[in-house]
Amino acid sequence: MTEDDPLEVAARWREEGRKVAIATVVDTWGSAPRPVGSHLVIDGEGAFEGSVSGGCVEGAVVAEAAEIAAGAPPRLLEFGVADETAWEVGLSCGGTIRIYVEPLEAAA
């Protein structure tokens, strides 16, 4: 496994005491750029590793994830060309994706 594997990075960041959220592609329709199961991990400062798209929606996911890392409840995000914000954060490839974003909680 490489050092920049997103799930390895997430565990390392959390152990360093950083707040961390994990975003996962859970559904895709059409020509989605990254397959179901792809991960993007984000820390409370907006640093991230991995990808959930070809770069088109990462910015929006990172913004949502920062809140979730800080304690907001998990959220299911949807992005697609039909989205009214498509011009800003839609998928240029014409697909639709759903992304689940959850916090990485400290061990109970």
Added chain:
Amino acid sequence: MRLDDLKRVNLAREGRRPVAVVTPLDGSAGRVVLADEAAGDPLADELAARFASGKSGRVSTAAGDVFVRVHNPSPRLTIIGAVHVTQVLAPMAIAAGFDVTIVDPRTAFATEERFGSFNLVAEWPDAELLGLDPQTAVATLTHDPKIDDPALMAALDAGCFYVGALGSRKTHGKRVDRLTAAGYGPDAIDRIHAPIGLNIGAATPAEIAVSVLAEIIAVLRAPPARTTARVSEKTAA
């Protein structure tokens, strides 16, 4: 997800043990299921199918939708020959997600200086040492039949998903004769990709490495139907 669960997942992945994460999409707590222990899980059948296909996905249950993230071990690439092509192929294959092992009994080639950061084995490639399986690709690159042939035979015996051999058509003709003499039939020998690599007109070691890795990925990702079609075409021809 909890950190201790994530650490269990990462430990399983590092140990090449298949593992799944089951995450309810309503925000309630998920669970980590090792393939060995999946039979006792409420989603046993679903998990068994997903470990077999390697596909993650959403599953509807009585309690609501869950997402099943399957982590099967990475495909492996065993490269026979610590040669110039290997110096480029190994890091590219690692970047593409393969677990890479380099085998070369010639200690002048298999040096720490050239390959120190890789999993390097300076031994003869016999079947036991190689430990091949159907999730492994084998590329023989030494040009030396004494080293390449035993590895090719081990790869065919183990059912490796990809077997490729460097060398011209003429070299391969002689190789086919040797393998035939060793008892391998045309079906087995046809599984060897030779000359190795996609035909992209590769001229340099780095370009050959690109063509080899591209061919391995093409075979790995080909839907089963396409593979069957190719095999039957070859048989027909």
